[in-house]
Amino acid sequence: MNVLILSEKLWPEGSGGELATYLYTRLLIENDVNVKVAISSTPNYFEAWSELPIYMIPVLGRGKYTIVPMFKKVRELFKWSDIVYCTDFFPTIPLIKQAFKKPVVVHIHSYFPTCPVGSLYNLKENSICKSNNRNCVNCILYYEKSHRRSSKLALTSTLLNSTVGRHFLSFLKFADALIFVSRAQKTLFLKHAPNLFIPSYVIYNPLPKLSLAPINGDDLGYFGGLSPLKGFHILLKALLKTYHKRQVRIHATKMEHLAGLEPLREIEIVSYGRLYGSSYEGVYKRIRGVVLPSIYQEPLPYVAAEALLKGRLLVATRVGGVPEMAEGLKGALIVKPNDADNLADALDQVLSMDRSEVVELGLKNRKGILKKFDNDRTVNELIRVFERVTNSHE
Incomplete structure (x- = not known):
């Protein structure tokens, strides 16, 4: 099975989602899955990734507002794949499905795109966002200010996220499966996306290999x-x-x-x-x-x-x-x-x-x-989702 992983950044850049992607990449390779990782950031080729198959792809824009032009290099990667495993670049999903006829599995690591800023938390009201309240402007502006963004950045983010950002959910409708990292996340996410009728699974993230550390302080x-x-x-x-x-x-x-x-x-x-x-x-x-x-x-x-x-x-x-x-x-x-x-x-x-x-x-x-949590069980669950999706796509 040839799996193309789409990820904007490489761990240790980013956060938990990027760490999970790195761990899954290694686990898939250890299980004899052919993997290629397509990224848009300019990495320093961290030691952790030195032996992994990484491909830089040219993009327009940044963050979630990124468009992937279909240059020859990119087309070759999509043609090579049996399945595309997507953690970023959601606007590319319809093109992958329609132009390349490839199945797509999307891994959701936050609450984006049901929430433009990925938290589903209204800081102004200090509560979880209500599913019947889609007025995000004030919430996003408050979010940006609370994160000490400049006025210019806060206004730009509010404008983009309260307009274009609210339509990213439509890209997920082209996916073949969604993967969530906890039952709680899946429940809250789908509560805010009641019209998203796609097979969805909960697979807990793999654990990093960390040793026990002695406790020398309090x-x-x-x-x-x-x-x-x-x-x-x-x-x-x-x-x-x-x-x-x-x-x-x-x-x-x-x-x-x-x-x-x-x-x-x-x-x-x-x-x-x-x-x-x-x-x-x-x-x-x-x-x-x-x-x-x-x-x-x-x-x-x-x-x-x-x-x-x-x-x-x-x-x-x-x-x-x-x-x-x-x-x-x-x-x-x-x-x-x-x-x-x-x-x-x-x-x-x-x-x-x-x-x-x-x-x-x-x-x-x-x-x-x-x-x-067991990493062998975790990666086998992911592989079974890949197999289920590719078999139903034939």
């Missing part, structure tokens, strides 16, 4: 950046509530422009950019737990999976696919979203444990997630 980790969707403001409120009981140092990533800021240092928040390699391992050795205070319905956050695999306690909000991943694990505390009091109580519980208890629960977390 700090906590927060790896979500400043996006209000990730709940950093809720974490700050919770920390203030626990401050009179005990102080704790928080290692926070995706905050490189805040590194060394005095107010953060005063409340024991150490800020970093994105962490790789030894820097990543170094931070993990200092922390006993990871905090994931997201307020939107995260489909299946890799931050939580990595914390469990590294043998750390997890404090996470009950959103999206988090319960499917962590519910029932002894060292995972699931709390209400948008509730600083509930989060503060959980943090206090984690910080009050003896180091030996933390280590024991961390080991149970690692064992638990490895039992719940």
Whole structure:
């Protein structure tokens, strides 16, 4: 089987979706599937991808507003394929179906395109978007401003996303199958796309190969950046509530422009950019737990999976696919979203444990997630979807 993967970026660029694509690429190749990866970004050819079949394709535009011109190189890739596995470039789907007669499987890693900004969360009203409310202008503008975009960028995004961005859902109607990463994501997505009658499946993302890290410190980790969707403001409120009981140092990533800021240092928040390699391992050795205070319905956050695999306690909000991943694990505390009091109580519980208890629960977390999720099972489920789609397409 020849599988052409369409992905705008290569991991470690991007986020969880790009990581999942990288892991699937390797797993498919290990299972004797012929794979080619077509990308539009200009990568630095990260070491992780050095032996993988990557093809740069010319495009017009950027992000989701990208058009793929049918140059000879691109046509040859589509002709070579038996199936196209699409994580980006949704406007290309109708052309793949009509001009090349190839089946298309689309992997949905967020809530785009049911939501132009991919979150299905109304920050202005602080609630999940209602399926009967399609007035996105104010919501998108508030989203852009909350992410500290310039006025020009915020207005441009609002204009594009509230008009053109709302029509991307129509491209999915040409797909042969949709894959979601959690049951919660599938339910919420399809609730906002009631006219999308396409076979859909839930396949949990593959796990990265991460080793257990020794716990040499009692700090906590927060790896979500400043996006209000990730709940950093809720974490700050919770920390203030626990401050009179005990102080704790928080290692926070995706905050490189805040590194060394005095107010953060005063409340024991150490800020970093994105962490790789030894820097990543170094931070993990200092922390006993990871905090994931997201307020939107995260489909299946890799931050939580990595914390469990590294043998750390997890404090996470009950959103999206988090319960499917962590519910029932002894060292995972699931709390209400948008509730600083509930989060503060959980943090206090984690910080009050003896180091030996933390280590024991961390080991149970690692064992638990490895039992719940199996990469061989995951990739075989994906291959079965490919086979089902190609057989029905003949």
